[in-house]
Amino acid sequence: MKVLLVNTFDSGGAANACLRLHAGLLRAGVQSKVLLREQQKKTHQVFVYQPQPKRKTKNQKFITKIKSLLKRFGILHVDPNDKKVQFLKERDTRLEYFSFPDTPFDITNSPLYQEADIIHLHWVAEFLDFETFFRKNTKPVVWTFHDMNPFSGGEHYEETYLGMNEDGFPMDRMVSKEEQSIFKKNTALKQRALKGVANLHIVTLCRWMYNEVGKNSFFQRYPRSIIPNGIDSSVFKNRDRSDARKLLNLPLDKKVILFVADSVDKTRKGFAFLQKAFDLMDDEKIILCSIGGQAQAMTGNNQYIALGRIEDEITMSHAYSAADVFVIPSLMDNLPNTVLESLMCGTPVIGFPVGGIVDMVQHGKNGYLTKEKNAESLRRTIVQFLNEGQNLNREQIRNEAMHTYDQNVQVENHLQLYNTLLGKKQITTP
Incomplete structure (x- = not known):
């Protein structure tokens, strides 16, 4: 079995969880590899994506020419990407990460993708391009939701609080109309990209995330399982x-x-x-x-x-x-x-x-x-x-x-899921 785990970085909580699973799979004899957008440390069978620009469709090329002409005549002044940059700059720094669902990366071009039997997405913000990946993907996909971003309008946590008052209570957050508009556009893009996609299985780490996915009118259609992260119990143990x-x-x-x-x-x-x-x-x-x-x-x-x-x-x-x-x-x-x-x-x-x-x-x-x-x-x-x-x-x-x-428990649960998906069997959700 050849498994490709995909994550944006190799540092941070989600990256650690992904790499720990990778190490456990290797020990279990699985041909596991990891594809990253950015790599800071050398790890066995972990590779960085080699950038290949996405090929533009005829429509995209036509739109680019039209935009160029409009800019030349002063009719079009603001690039959509500039709007994104401005939005992120103005976003309150007390809020968590925000990411858009469109990127210049096409991971289906990677030889690692092409040789894999199953694709396991992890924290893929600013790496996975929704439209390209789900349109071109032909393999079973497992997606571990490390936060709410896969089904949100861009936020990694849909935060209801912002700041603390003098009495030590959290203060309610007000969401602007501009934010609501961007959330709506991003959500629509994700849903268009996933329309008709059937070969996706969602893994949540806890009951809370499992229930949050179930509340989402679009993502609730996909089968999902609860598989908590695992860690190496020979390293993390009680010491004197x-x-x-x-x-x-x-x-x-x-x-x-x-x-x-x-x-x-x-x-x-x-x-x-x-x-x-x-x-x-x-x-x-x-x-x-x-x-x-x-x-x-x-x-x-x-x-x-x-x-x-x-x-x-x-x-x-x-x-x-x-x-x-x-x-x-x-x-x-x-x-x-x-x-x-x-x-x-x-x-x-x-x-x-x-x-x-x-x-x-x-x-x-x-x-x-x-x-x-x-x-x-x-x-x-x-x-x-x-x-x-x-x-x-x-x-x-x-x-x-x-x-x-324990990491062995996590690996066993994932192997059962992988085998079920590759065998085209239904898995019972909790």
């Missing part, structure tokens, strides 16, 4: 806490709350809520410890330690093992890799009751979920954990995580 703290120069006599300090300016990530909750606690026995590239966000706080960016997975597992608890304050999320990693290391997790976090965190067993999405509720939940959560069994947390999130 004292040794881990010594390795990372963390105090042995403090309660360590771990979080990821990337994209701290994005409302969805919820950093402002964690920061306010921590300020409200004012407990000298607690240390807030961050991993990530934007750790400067709390510079000057003597109860704050920044470990910086950590690329090595073994060091990451030591960081989780060193912590008393991992906090993820996301207001919206799919199936965060950080939560999987924390649980596999036996470290409890605290988060808002949103998205796939609800699937992963069992309140009172492997962590705690807040009752509400605000800073005060987060503070109370952290305090509750510090008072009660020390009794949670870290070994049991890891063992239960392995049943669902």
Whole structure:
């Protein structure tokens, strides 16, 4: 079986999930390859797309000539691409990524595509050209939805909040008429491209995304399965806490709350809520410890330690093992890799009751979920954990995580799906 996984980049959460699946498939004897738009690191059987300009149809060539003439006579002033650039420039930086469904890439021209038995799309924003790919594709396609972009009007998360008020509550977001217009155009383009396409199977990582797809009047027609991401349990495992703290120069006599300090300016990530909750606690026995590239966000706080960016997975597992608890304050999320990693290391997790976090965190067993999405509720939940959560069994947390999130489980589920699609059989959806 020859499987081609497609992802835009080789860094980021979705890329990590894609590459982990690729590694697992290779170990299982599958002829797996990965096609990227941009590559930063060398990985076995991972290749970068060699740009080949799409051939223009006669109609497209005619339209290009007409536009050129209109511009020459001053009738046409604004290029559609310029409108896109302007829209993205004016988009609030607190919102998540936005991408359009049309790109200059035609991955069906790639020899990797042509030799594959099955195509598995992952996070393909600004790489997959909807119209070209779905018109020319002749192979079974699996598409893992790492966010909402495949079925949205361009947003990667359809955010309903923007910012936090002085009382620590999320503020409602107002969507402009211009945004609504662009969303509508992008959605129409996607639906036109997919009209008549039958060889598509959607994989969601959690029940929340499964249900969100089901609410979409167009995408609900496609069969879908829930297959969570998996990670290498031999790397992410519970290590001795004292040794881990010594390795990372963390105090042995403090309660360590771990979080990821990337994209701290994005409302969805919820950093402002964690920061306010921590300020409200004012407990000298607690240390807030961050991993990530934007750790400067709390510079000057003597109860704050920044470990910086950590690329090595073994060091990451030591960081989780060193912590008393991992906090993820996301207001919206799919199936965060950080939560999987924390649980596999036996470290409890605290988060808002949103998205796939609800699937992963069992309140009172492997962590705690807040009752509400605000800073005060987060503070109370952290305090509750510090008072009660020390009794949670870290070994049991890891063992239960392995049943669902071990990489071998993920690979087995995907192989079953691939074989079903190649055998042209129907697969039962949950």
